Amino acid sequence: MPKESNVYFKKLIKEDSILEIYENISKNVKGNIGLKVHFGEKNNKYFIKPNLMKSLVRQLDATFIETNVLYVSDRRYTDSHLKLAKKHGFTYAPIDILDDAGEVHYKVDGNHFNKVKLGKNIEKYDTIISLAHFKGHALSGFGGAIKNIGMGLAAIAGKMDQHASTIPIFKPSKCVECGTCVPECPGNAISLSPLKIDSKKCIGCGKCIGICPEKAFRVPWGSTKSNRFMERLVEYAKGVMQYINVVFINVLMNISKDCDCMSHAHEPFVEDIGILASEDIVAIENASYDLVNKHLDSDDAFKEVNNVKARKQIEYAHSLGMGNKEYNLIEV
Template structure:
C-alpha cells in the first residue's frame, strides 16, 4: 500500500494539471477582415484583429483588454472619487513640459504618439507648431493625425503632411494613421457595433492627446473627447460619426472614369455608366469620399441629429480608450467660436486661460468647459456662441463610463 500511494498521488496531480491546462488554452480565435488602404487608389489587404465586443477586462484597467495593467495606469481607480486635473495660467512651451510632468507616470512604453491638429490654410488661431515642440522633442514622440472627410489639403496624406511642414511641424516624424488603412474595434454600444480608426494607432504604446479647446458647430466645443473620437477615426469612422446615410453624388456628369472609387469600394457598390451607388450594397465606409480627385462624393451631413452626434463621439472615445493608453493636455488659448478646420481667420470670443492636463478625458473637458464659462460669465458659453450645448457629452459619458465629470482642479503655478 505504501508503494502504491506515491503512484496514486502522482496520477491525481497529473489529472488536475491537465484540467487546468485545458482551461488556460481555451482562447478565442481572432477574425481577420480585408479592407482598403485609405487615401490611395490601390486596394491593400489589412489584417484586423477583432476583440470581443464585451471583453473580460481588468476592473482597474479597461484599456488593457484583460491584460495586466502597466505601472501608473491612468484608468486605475478612475471612478473612485474625483479625477485630478492640473492647471497653469502660463502659456509657454516650458509650461507644456511642466504640466505634462504631472501626468507622465501614466505614460508607458517607448513609442509615443503625440496627437495634434496641424491647422488649416487661413486659420491663424490654431495652436502653433512651436508651442508643444519642447515636449515632443523631450518624449522623442511622433506627431500623429488622420485625414479628413471634406475637400482640402488635409484630405490626402501627401498634401496633409506638406501642409503640416509648411506650418512648422518639422521637428518630429509625422504619421497619418489612416494612411496605413483602418482598424475595426468591435464594441457593443447604442449606436455602434464596431468603430473604425486609423490602423497606425497600434504602432504606439501610449498617446498624448494634445488639444486646442475651442468651439465647434456640431459638438458645441472641441477638446480631448473630440480629438480622440473624430481625431483618431479613419475616413470610414468619420463618415459613421457624421452621417447615417450613404454618400451623396454631386455632378455625376463630371466623372472622368478614373475608376479609383470602384477599386476602393470594399463591397462593389459603385458603377460608372452612369456614376451611382447601389444603396443595398453600400456600407457607408466613406472610402469613395477619400479617393475621388474631383470630390464628386459628399457626406450627407444633414442626416445626423446633434444629440446623436454627441453620443457617437462619446462611444468612439470610449472604444479607443479601451484599446489604447492615453493622457490629455488641453490648451485654452485663442478660444474661438469655430473649430480649427475653418479656413478663415477667426476672432476669440473670450480671453486666454491656460493649460490643463489629466488622465481622464471627461474631467479635463469638463474643467475646461467650466473655466471658459467662468471667464465668459455665463452657464454655457459654447451654447451662447455656437447654438449647441455640449452638456449631453458629459451626461452620456457618465452612462457608458467613459470617465468622470467630477474633478479636483490643482494649480501648479
C-alpha cells in the first residue's frame, strides 16, 4: 500500500459537485450499488438533504440503504422509518432497510469482536458508497465515514454490541432537575427526584449527554473502559470493508456538535467547508478532521465541543490496517 492516499476536495457544496468529486473514486465501483445515507431523525434539520445527491443516485441507479436504530424513534421500525425517509425527501430511488430481512454475520479479526452482525440485505450489494455527513457525536466525538458504515450498517444486535458498557456518568451536583432529559431518553431509563439512570434500561445511546444544558452527564472515557465505544465502531467498519467494496464521500456542512440522530441538534459550530471523496476510510476521516481543526484554528475541535479525543477512531482504524493516515488533499 502506498504511504499516502488521495483525498479529493471540492469547496462548493452542490449537486453537481458530488457527481464531479465521485468520478475520482469511481474506478472500482460496479454491480448493484447501495448508497449509505442517514435519513435524519424527526425534527433534525442538519442531515444531508436528498436533493444534493440526486444526480449521483440517478447516474448509478443506486439504492438508498439504511438500518433500523436501537432506540425509540420513527427510525426504530421499517414502516415508520420508510415514512420518515419519504417525508424528508428520499423519494426518487428505492430504499432498502437492510435489517428488515434479519441479520448476517461476517468474521472480523478485532480486539473486541470476532464477528460483526449486519443487516442481512447487505449481501445484495456489490459496492457501497458511504455518503456521510461529517459532524459531532456525543459518544464518539465525531461521526463520519467510520460511524456511517460501522454503526449505520449494523443490525440491532450489532448496535447493542457496540454500545454495551457506555452508560454515561451522571454528576448529581450539576443537575438542576429541569427534566429535559427524561422524555428524550429512548430507553425510558431516566427518572427524577432524585435523578437516576436505570442501567438495565439504558441502551448507551448518549442522547442525554448532548441534551443536558447543565452538562450533568459525561462519557465514561478515561476509565478502564476508555475508548471502547470508538474501537468497537471501527471494528464494525472493518468487518464491512473486508467483505464489500466501499468508497467514501464526506460532506462537511452544517457541522453541529450533535449527530443527525438528535431531534434538536445544536447550531453548527464551524462554517461549511466542502465535500471530500476517497477510497481510503482512514485518510478521508483524517483529512475531514484536520479541515475542521484548521477552520477553527484548533488542535482538537471535537474535544472542545464534545470532550472526547475523537482522533482515536482514526488512530485505531490505522492500527487495524484499514488505511493511511497520510493523505494528498487534491482540490478538484
